[in-house]
Amino acid sequence: MAQRIDVKDLNIFYSDFLAVEDVSMAIEPKSVTAFIGPSGCGKSTFLRTLNRMHEVIPGARVEGTVAMEGVDLYGDDVDPVAVRRQVGMVFQRPNPFPTMSIEENVLAGVRLVNKKISKSDAADLVEESLRHANLWEEVKDRLAKPGSGLSGGQQQRLCIARAIAVRPQVLLMDEPCSALDPISTLAIEDLITELKQDYTICIVTHNMQQAARVSDRTGFFNIAGTGKPGKLIEMDDTGVMFSSPSEQATEDYISGRFG
Template sequence: MTLTETQIAPPLGGTLDARAISAWFGDHKVLDRVSLAMPAGKVTALIGPSGCGKSTFLRILNRMHELVPTASLAGEVLLDDRDLYSAERRVTDVRRQVGMVFQKPNPFPAMSIYDNVLAGLKLTGTRASRSARDGIVEETLTRAGLWKEVRDRLRSPGGALSGGQQQRLCIARSLAVRPRVLLMDEPCSALDPTSTRRIEETIAELAGEVTIVIVTHNMQQAARVSDLCAFFLAAHGTPGVIVEHGPTDVMFDAPRDERTNDYVNGRFG
């Protein structure tokens, strides 16, 4: 595929629908029949204590779960009603449409900021003219809230940036391949408050253009950035399940389940 200057507009987010997802590592079951609809252009936060399967669920949404040799799963993941696990779907295509930002920033340290942004295009075999590449770099760094800080040093190594800047560079790199969904696994857990605020501003700016699913242990962050929440829980060694999900304001102000109320108010977890 070849990109031109007219093909760099961001896509509209897609609707992601997980149906009856169960997951195992070897004989150990970590999720039990989890179903969750993640609407297009909305931010869905996955909350719950450590070890309840949130990150595993997130990795299932773009087929990273299957990278673990002992991993297996049952159920369906649909992006706009198309099964991401169907035999005819290429894994590289799935991960282009459903991008991932990890807990620890992972830019290619010796690669320039410019080349870091474009790395995904090379991995997906997407060709682009020089002017189109320049446009993609400026546009995605702008959308990630980093352009003004790095526009005069695009040829400097990505590893020379601060931790918060590296995380925003990783967001720009994910956006460059035009994903319909962006998964974020605790993207601010290793960052200072100022960098955290900037990442949250970036999430707010991206909402509506890209569907975002974020794992966070920070209840204040979940309340600030998300439209919807899903509360995961794994009790007494049982597999993780969703106790409750719905609009974020309802989940925090008037949850139906007492366990949700206790968790969001810091009584456990």
């Protein structure tokens, strides 16, 4: 299920403004890749290019290549909706659909592409997805209740269940714990560690300890100043990045001297 992503010479634009410049990297399957760096350096912008969410913004575009198992996701014959099914996304703040029940939230994406799913298949998928999100035991007796009635940490795990219900190959997470308390954060981190057995996971985080705990590889993004493009400064195994990075700017950021 998990897929490798190769990014080569990627430039990301908002109209004529170059937001992120010349990124090349390999994202390995069945692993967690963390992106760290100061605010405004393009981490989240880069993350959104991996499932073509970036181009939803008017005037936004990319140059370069984002290939999944050798297939360019920006090829002329590639459907961006199909890309977003293969590359799921979990956002910074939990966003369950407020008028939908827990069960309906899990099935929301599936019903968009498969309106004919049977009741029994739907029930099985809901349970499977909630189990994978470590939420089933907490909500199995109230599946018909609104998803918005859950706690913040439960809502975020519900959003993860919704993302994996469509059986993607890659999961993108944009600061998934920034709005959560420490106990909920730990639950999400434990879940990420479990999910990497089946998925390729990319996570943007401002929490250095979180990046060190959950990721296998870490990429450090930085920006030279206001109006300048963000750049990938270096990327390596997480243990190397946090113990002996190659660039002084990386060491300064990780040690808290700036950012």
